[in-house]
Amino acid sequence: MSKGAEEIAKAAKSAFEASQLVSSQERSDVLLAVKAELSRQKELILEANKKDMEAAQAQVAAGSLSASLVKRLDLSSGDKWDSMLQGVVDVSKLPDPLGRVTYSIALDDGLELYRVTCPIGVLLIIFEARPEVVINIASLAIKSGNAAILKGGKESLHSTTALANCVRTALSQSRLPDDYIQVVQTREEISQLLEQDKYIDLVIPRGSNALVSHIQHSTRIPVMGHADGLCTVFLDESADPTKATRVVVDSKINYPAACNSAEILVIHSSVLDTVWPKVAEALVSAKVELRCDERTLAAIPSSVSHSGLVKSASPSDFATEFLSLIMAVKAVDTFEEAVAFINAHSSHHTDSIVTESTPNASSFCRSVDSAGTFVNASTRFADGLRYGFGTEVGISTGRTHARGPVGLEGLTIYKYMLKSGGEGGHIVGEFGTGSGKKSYKHEAIVGRLPF
Template identity: 80%
Template sequence: MSKSAMETAKAARLAFEASQSVSSEERSAALLAVRAELERQKEKVLEANKQDMDAAQDQVNAGTLSASLVKRLDLSSSEKWNSMLQGITDVANLPDPTGKVTYATKLDEGLELYRVTCPIGVLLVIFEARPEVVVNIASLAIKSGNAAILKGGKESSNSAKVLAGCIRTALSQSKLHEDYIQVVQTREEISGLLEQDKFIDLVIPRGSNALVSHIQHATRIPVMGHADGLCTVFLDETADPTKSCRVVLDSKVNYPAACNSAEILLVHSSILNTVWPRVASTLLSAKVELRCDERTLQSIPSTISSVNVKPSSTEDYNTEFLSLIMAVKAVDTFDEAVAFINAHSSHHTDAIVTESPQNGALFCRSIDSAGTFVNASTRFADGLRYGFGTEVGISTGRTHARGPVGLEGLVIYKYLLRSVDGQGHVVGEFGATPDKKRYRHEPIEATLPLDLSGR
């Protein structure tokens, strides 16, 4: 009999609470045990994955599913399988994000205050079809000390079930409870879990705008995520043509379906007849459809005109195409570009191509996005590329975590106060009158004493 949503959430909470005495070394050992179990069960995992692939291909043939989704489901290639396993090892080898002292001060003689990083608690993570995400997120949760309940896309249900079984088998042989990582399968389970704010501390959705918006309105639990990936590249008046072609092409073409691919290109009006034609030709050669405003449309030479060049609409500059389509617009000034990006961006990642260090620095300060890049593809916005081992998702919010969320984004902090005075300390002894003590607020070594750290 399957668990109710409350039973699942409560089991995760109990597993989390029991895990707080588990050391960093024991969590890393649990991760290596997960990798070993996946290696042992590879044939079983790939058999389940083939069932998902076959079912998905039937839907593609029926016209109810995109062919690109089938490719994302596939775990059978050696590169993807080995990358998934290596990701576990990479996370296991990362520094422990918990127990770090970020503030330490002496309030009085023998009275010490420490701010220390700690896990958030129980995570509910809802993500797209890719089955390896089960392993990626489970790895981050285990390393960061958070329990997790995972829900993948229905297209990967067989793969996710077997992967979760491997993880739970490995955990049952470790210092962590097997309920530390749980996988649910249905929308009904998610609806119930979104009501469990007593046991679940954070929801992380990875998916469409509609999914994220629905979850944000369906729960009292804090939600960390992003709804859109409207990323922009701006070519300023100093942009180098070769550099512009490379950065814009990679930002759009490397993986168009990703949330960090560029959807909008802004071109400074002073380079409409020089740099822009070369960039347009490069994009058209890669079969990108250009939706241009009047000035960029007129600046494309007739020698490179194409059926893939069309007039843009207002809506094009607010659309996440997730395909080989790019909206293009001319701007007359740096300030106009910044204002346009801040108005239309989803605050994910935006880039400038410039030879002006001043413009690059000003762009990074002025753009209100989680990632601001200079002369680099927006596709670099990724936890693996940032050195996080992997990522649990992307956040475009302005509190706690922002951008690719790896281990550091899965911890919060607590304050530890200890008195080593023989009588203990009380607030009543402190005050502004002559007979009262004053707080010292003197910095002390940012290292937890053994009796607080347990190490």
């Protein structure tokens, strides 16, 4: 008999509470055990993934699933499998994010206050398509001291089950409870889990804006949103043609189905007849469909415009996450117009400028309101693995304590620890402004937590 939502949530909270004295080394050892189990079960996992892929491809043929979702589903594509395993190892080697003193002060002789990093608690993570997210999040949760309940998309059912079994096997060999990482499968379970604010501390939806919005309106639990990636590259009036071509093409074609691939290209009107034709030719050579506004369309060479890959843009193209080889293109007359356009159309994920102007680079990074603002670099660099986080839960476009790729640090919060070394302890009644009252010292303390 399967567990009910309240039982699942309660088990996660109990597992979290029981895990707090498990050492950092033990947590890292669990991650290495996860990696070993994944390697041992590789054939079974890829066979399960093949079942999901076949079912997904049938849905694509029937018109009920997008091809980009199928690409995200495939564990065998490129170096995805090896990257998943390397991510586990990388997380295991990262410094312990817990117990770090971020503020320390003496309130009085022998009365010391410390702000110390600690886990958030029980995480409910809901994601679409990518089965490797099970391992990414389980690794981060284990290392950061958080229990987690995971829900993948129905299209990855076989894959996520096989991966979750590896995690559970590794947990069974440690002091961490078996229910420290749990996987649920149905939408009904999620609806009920969203009501468990007594036991679940944070919900992290990773998927479309529709998914994030639905979750935010369906729960009293705090939500850290991981939504669409409407990323933009802006070519300013000083853009170098070679840099522009390399950055734009990589931002679009390196992995079009990723949330950090560029969907919009904004071009300063002064380079429409110089830089833009070279970039357009390179994009079309890479089989990218260009949806251009009137001015960028007029500036495209005839050899490119006759490729069958150039079309007139509609307003909706500048608000669409294509997740495929399609790019919307817009011309602007000023730097300020570009920034205003990006802030109005971006999903506040990652945006990049190609420029030789240091003032423009500085202004862009400060005035574009996104989690990542890049200079002369592909938007595809927006990734926890590339940032040195080992892996990530996702990329937050919100304004909570975590923004951009959310790794270990994003899964921690802090608590205040106050320690009295006084003979009779300390009481507030001894402090004040009257006669015989003590004043607070508020002197900085240098050193580590003394207990």
